[in-house]
Amino acid sequence: xxxxxxxxxxxxxxxxxxxxxxxxAGFKHPVxxxxxxxxxxLVRAEIxxxxxPCDTVIDMRAVAPNACQP
Numbered sequence: 001x002x003x004x005x006x007x008x009x010x011x012x013x014x015x016x017x018x019x020x021x022x023x024x025a026g027f028k029h030p031v032x033x034x035x036x037x038x039x040x041x042l043v044r045a046e047i048x049x050x051x052x053p054c055d056t057v058i059d060m061r062a063v064a065p066n067a068c069q070p
Contacts, residue, residue: 006039008039011031014029015031
């Protein structure tokens with residue numbers, strides 16, 4: 001049985017791809033506009049969360065021991 005993702009998760013994937021090429025067109029995408037108001041809010045909140053700067057340092061010394069920088 002294939003795994004089906006909720007509509008807002010599928011739309012998030014499409015919108016994130018659209019935001020990489022055209023930052024202004026992400027929320028004007030037909031997939032986003034076809035979502036319910038509640039799901040649109042979930043997608044907007046998740047994109048806002050993903051756009052926030054990250055202060056976490058990831059230790060990559062085991063993967064790339066010669067090219068590690070904080």
